[in-house]
Amino acid sequence: MEIRILEGDITQRQVDAIVNAANSSLLGGGGVDGAIHAAAGPQLLQACRRLRATELPDGLPPGQAAATEGYFLPAKWVIHTVGPNRRAGQTDPELLAGCFRESLRVAEGLRAETLAFPAIGAGVYGWDAETVARRGIGQVLAYDGGVQVVEFVLFSAGLAETFRRVHLELLG
Ligand code: APR
16 A cells, blocks of 8 residues: 655546545535536536435435546546534544545445545644544555555645654654
8 A cells, every 4th residue: 555645636636536525415515525526527416416316315424435436537436525524513533534444445345446535624624634634644554455545635735744744653
């Protein structure tokens, strides 16, 4: 398993699957959710609506993950996951860890070999970069499955620096 930490726009990553920091409705939003829907095109929202009409009538709970195709994105799949909304009182970092763990499990089921994560929760949902990095990288280091390359694609140099530092710390 190779971990890459890089600064950039996740919608442009040439990987099998990218992870979307969605909300429970799965009907789009701002931040990376908005960017992914804009890049994937309207079929992504249609696919999310189909999930809501079938497997996920009550929406996607925090800490869980569900996949759709990627449509106009370079990535074949989008794995949608919902971080706990710290600003709304959902302060359990185990749910945040679950976003990363469940996304890896869904990627495994898709036979994805390369996967890219954004900093789930580190924007609107109010988590600090350190916690997101520690929980996210920690779950990837604990993972032992078929995904060969995991990228953390950060939207700022500051975030990338935090993730690189935490990665080195967790490697010991
Ligand atoms: N590529 C990579 N990272 C990005 C991109 C992008 N194109 N756009 C934004 N980000 C970063 C943000 O800068 C932040 O560091 O993704 C991280 C996650 O922030 P949000 O997108 O706000 O996600 P989150 O904090 O999990 O909040 C989710 O926001 O957009 C809504 O619908 C979404 O309600 C949900 C909530």
